[in-house]
Amino acid sequence: MSVPAKRLYALCGSLRTRSTNRALLETIRRLAPHGVEVEISGLIGVLPIFNPDLEGDLTPEPVLAIAREIATADGLIVSAPEYAHGIPGGLKNALDWLVSRFEIPGKPVMLVHASHRGDFALEALTEVLKTIGTDLRPETFLRVPLLGKSEDEVGAILRRQETEDAIRAALVRFAGVVPVQPVSR
Numbered sequence: 001m002s003v004p005a006k007r008l009y010a011l012c013g014s015l016r017t018r019s020t021n022r023a024l025l026e027t028i029r030r031l032a033p034h035g036v037e038v039e040i041s042g043l044i045g046v047l048p049i050f051n052p053d054l055e056g057d058l059t060p061e062p063v064l065a066i067a068r069e070i071a072t073a074d075g076l077i078v079s080a081p082e083y084a085h086g087i088p089g090g091l092k093n094a095l096d097w098l099v100s101r102f103e104i105p106g107k108p109v110m111l112v113h114a115s116h117r118g119d120f121a122l123e124a125l126t127e128v129l130k131t132i133g134t135d136l137r138p139e140t141f142l143r144v145p146l147l148g149k150s151e152d153e154v155g156a157i158l159r160r161q162e163t164e165d166a167i168r169a170a171l172v173r174f175a176g177v178v179p180v181q182p183v184s185r
């Protein structure tokens with residue numbers, strides 16, 4: 001019987017087409033080792049603004065969709081820029097929808113960051129991810145400074161041997177601590 005691949009679901013805090021955080025996540029997906037699949041969420045930008053009145057039976061379909069993706073993921077990868085010393089609103093909105101649900105508690109999380117700055121957001125994100133009960137794995141944190149680089153420079157940095165080695169090493173560390181979800185796919 002073949003072993004199912006570990007599925008990692010990535011949340012990108014930037015919706016920008018040329019987002020450096022997304023470019024980093026796409027490189028992570030490209031370099032995923034054998035037996036690990038990475039999918040980047042396309043749902044953060046379509047979630048309505050969180051309203052506790054709409055939890056339970058009234059939960060909007062896009063929220064149920066992202067919750068299903070998270071339920072069937074063995075781990076999450078989160079990458080976000082810093083906006084005004086904080087977490088980007090879209091990502092925080094997604095996390096707010098997930099706070100009271102069952103999918104998030106205990107879910108392993110690898111935090112990655114595409115800037116040499118942004119420590120306020122990283123600190124806030126760390127606090128929020130811990131508060132909502134994820135299993136944030138600090139040993140898998142990965143920072144690739146791409147802020148202020150041109151598209152060509154971003155591509156060149158992401159293709160450097162040392163960058164690829166660091167990404168592969170972080171992914172292997174993360175895959176090693178991620179148990180396969182019992183939820184059927």
Ligand SMILES: Cc1cc2nc3c(=O)[nH]c(=O)nc-3n(C[C@H](O)[C@H](O)[C@H](O)COP(=O)(O)O)c2cc1C
Nearest residue numbers: 014016019020021022081082083084085117118147
């Ligand atoms: C509205 C806005 C606010 C920002 N605030 C900060 C900030 O407080 N600190 C910081 O280091 N960078 C800040 N930045 C810069 C972004 O973090 C930076 O451009 C980042 O690389 C964007 O990520 P992306 O390329 O994935 O979109 C801000 C950018 C925008 C658009």
